[in-house]
Amino acid sequence: xxxxxxxxxxxxxxxxxxxxxxxxxxxxxxxxxxxxxxxxxxxxxxxxxxxxxxxxxxxxxxxxxxxxxxxxxxxxxxxxxxxxxxxxxxxxxxxxxxxxxxxxxxxxxxxxxxxxxxxxxxxxxxxxxxxxxxxxxxxxxxxxxxxxxxxxxxxxxxxxxxxxxxxxxxxxxxxxxxxxxxxxxxxxxxxxxxxxxxxxxxxxxxxxxxxxx
Amino acid sequence: xxxxxxxxxxxxxxxxxxxxxxxxxxxxxxxxxxxxxxxxxxxxxxxxxxxxxxxxxxxxxxxxxxxxxxxxxxxxxxxxxxxxxxxxxxxxxxxxxxxxxxxxxxxxxxxxxxxxxxxxxxxxxxxxxxxxxxxxxxxxxxxxxxxxxxxxxxxxxxxxxxxxxxxxxxxxxxxxxxxxxxxxxxxxxxxxxxxxxxxxxxxxxxxxxxxxxxxxxxxxxxxxxxxxxxxxxxxxxxxxxxxxxxxxxxxxxxxxxxxxx
Numbered sequence: 001x002x003x004x005x006x007x008x009x010x011x012x013x014x015x016x017x018x019x020x021x022x023x024x025x026x027x028x029x030x031x032x033x034x035x036x037x038x039x040x041x042x043x044x045x046x047x048x049x050x051x052x053x054x055x056x057x058x059x060x061x062x063x064x065x066x067x068x069x070x071x072x073x074x075x076x077x078x079x080x081x082x083x084x085x086x087x088x089x090x091x092x093x094x095x096x097x098x099x100x101x102x103x104x105x106x107x108x109x110x111x112x113x114x115x116x117x118x119x120x121x122x123x124x125x126x127x128x129x130x131x132x133x134x135x136x137x138x139x140x141x142x143x144x145x146x147x148x149x150x151x152x153x154x155x156x157x158x159x160x161x162x163x164x165x166x167x168x169x170x171x172x173x174x175x176x177x178x179x180x181x182x183x184x185x186x187x188x189x190x191x192x193x194x195x196x197x198x199x200x201x202x203x204x205x206x207x208x209x210x211x212x213x
Numbered sequence: 214x215x216x217x218x219x220x221x222x223x224x225x226x227x228x229x230x231x232x233x234x235x236x237x238x239x240x241x242x243x244x245x246x247x248x249x250x251x252x253x254x255x256x257x258x259x260x261x262x263x264x265x266x267x268x269x270x271x272x273x274x275x276x277x278x279x280x281x282x283x284x285x286x287x288x289x290x291x292x293x294x295x296x297x298x299x300x301x302x303x304x305x306x307x308x309x310x311x312x313x314x315x316x317x318x319x320x321x322x323x324x325x326x327x328x329x330x331x332x333x334x335x336x337x338x339x340x341x342x343x344x345x346x347x348x349x350x351x352x353x354x355x356x357x358x359x360x361x362x363x364x365x366x367x368x369x370x371x372x373x374x375x376x377x378x379x380x381x382x383x384x385x386x387x388x389x390x391x392x393x394x395x396x397x398x399x400x401x402x403x404x405x406x407x408x409x410x411x412x413x414x415x416x417x418x419x420x421x422x423x424x425x426x427x428x429x430x431x432x433x434x435x436x437x438x439x440x441x442x443x444x445x446x447x448x449x450x451x452x453x454x455x456x457x458x459x460x461x462x463x464x465x466x467x468x469x470x471x472x473x474x
Contacts, residue, residue: 011334014309018284048334111409119215120411120434122335122380126216126258126464146216146464148289150336150380168214191289191311193253193466 001075001204003027004039006066008056010081011047019190023201033065041204042069044184046081047150050106051093053081063099070101070182075209078184080151083177086184087155101182103158109169119170122152127167127187129175136164136178137202141195147175147187148196154186181209216464217428218258218435219452220413221442223248225294226266228274232443242443245278246285252442253288256449256466260286261314261383261437264294272301276308283309291339293383302329306337314383316341317356319374320365330378339413340379342371344400345387352400359387367400368407375408382412383437389417391440396423401431413437421447421455429459 005016007029020027020043027043028035036042044066046053057063070076078086087098090106098106109121126146131138138145147167154173157163165176167187176185183203189196202208223230223245230242242248249260262282264275272295279292292305293314302313319326319340329338344367347353352367371382384404386397396417405412414433418424418441427433436456441447453463 011337012283012306012309012311014307015283015287015311018309019287021284022287047336121409122411123215124336124381124411125218125435127214128216128462146466149215150289152335188289191287193288195466196287 001025001206002038002040003043003204004036004041005029005043005045006036006062006082007031008046008053008060008062010053010056011045013045015188016043016045016079016190019197019200020204022197023204025204031060031062033061036062036065037068039069039074041075041077042066043077043079044082044085045079046085048081049092050081050084050090050098050153051096053085054093054096054098057085057099066099067101073181075203076182077203078182079190080186080188083184083186084151084153084155086177086182087157090153092153102155102162102177102179104156104162106153106155108153109173112170114171117170122150123169124150126192127169127175129165129167130172131165133164133178136176137183137199137208138165138176140198140202145195146192147185147189148191148193149175149187151186214462215434216258216462217433217456218413219256219424219449219456219463220259220261220435220437221252221257221449222261222263222415222437222439223443224265224439225262225275225278226264228278231265246281249282249286249290252449253286256453256464257288258435258464259288260290262290262292263314264292272304276304279305279308279310293339293341298325299329299332302333302337306333312337312339312380314339314341316343319379320354320356320363320370326374326377326379335378335380335410338379339381339383340374341383341385342367342374342404343385343387344404352403355387359390368403371404371408375410379410381410382408383415384412384433386414386416390415392417393419393441395419396427396431396433396436398426398431401427401433405432405434411435421451424452425455425459425461428456428461
């Protein structure tokens with residue numbers, strides 16, 4: 001699979017390429033719209049600020065590239081901030097429109113969850129997935145798999161059918177979403193050890209993407 | 214639920230892992246990449262490398278080490294030692310570090326952490342806080358490996374760093390460091406209850422139960438140790454079993470059911 005990683009100056013993106021190399025896939029790291037448009041699979045990582053990331057994407061004309069890619073039906077993988085940016089907006093940057101590929105908004109974790117449990121913000125560390133759908137690539141790691149999370153905001157999709165996994169951090173938050181050819185994880189599969197590599201192997205396998213959702 | 218992380222920490226110098234007592238009689242302990250792979254296999258949740266020979270002339274070897282480790286390793290790692298400026302941080306980020314640990318520079322330069330949080334995000338910033346008793350029932354921030362005390366209150370400094378945008382605090386108890394007497398629970402409680410960010414306990418680990426108490430009684434989110442792991446007094450599994458025995462969540466990497474091996 002010809003894979004390109006969207007490099008728009010948002011965090012440690014080289015580690016995604018390293019993880020792909022571990023599962024035998026070479027990937028280009030680029031912000032060149034032409035190179036990104038030519039890719040069979042796009043990986044959209046990201047760390048940092050929602051507003052700044054959107055500004056960088058728009059500046060380079062990459063928002064349109066991402067929209068076209070998703071509309072074409074080709075595989076798309078968002079990671080961390082790359083999941084949040086798919087939604088309509090975030091509390092982190094009020095008034096800034098996200099990519100709007102999925103309906104919903106990103107909210108900040110509260111140090112005191114609705115059940116009264118105290119949690120640390122940002123959430124940093126390993127949390128266990130609860131799988132919501134039997135047909136997602138996450139089946140390869142299985143119910144209860146530990147994945148590495150680093151984030152202060154979490155997505156609240158307007159369509160609950162988009163949610164394929166949740167985890168518990170004071171409340172059940174969205175750990176991964178999928179709609180047809182669009183998959184996105186709030187956690188970092190590239191930093192999640194052997195389980196993360198198993199997931200990457202599934203994601204770069206065309207079999208998963210040929211399945212109806 | 215978020216698991217409590219167990220983090221082995223190693224000193225590096227000139228691109229190699231070294232071991233010594235209080236920076237004396239340093240011995241070469243091998244290649245950081247091989248060691249990182251071993252700790253990953255043993256179930257470490259994260260790794261930490263501290264460059265003890267940090268100076269302006271040898272930043273290149275540290276950057277090169279970070280590049281090699283990040284290519285080989287698929288769990289998060291933190292790099293510290295002599296990180297003084299946004300440029301130092303950027304070089305380590307670009308080389309593939311997941312986080313940087315900033316110590317003395319955060320104390321000297323009031324605006325550094327706030328500027329770094331704007332530039333790189335809180336997730337990248339661990340502030341390393343070396344604390345010791347001030348003789349009046351509180352704790353002060355120390356420098357130079359605990360040898361020099363400052364008049365900065367440790368809890369107050371922790372709060373300030375959290376407000377400025379630090380993602381985590383690495384709390385080193387200089388009074389306990391190297392003693393094996395257990396983590397200082399009062400200090401841990403004072404800091405972890407004062408800030409909304411994660412606190413990593415360091416300094417004093419001797420037995421597996423010490424780690425569990427740091428979390429259960431001290432309120433630590435994660436635990437870090439150096440010598441008990443490199444002297445092989447304890448394995449990562451020993452520590453995780455002790456934590457799990459308190460009913461606290463830990464990660465068992467080779468199991469998808471969350472059960473202990």
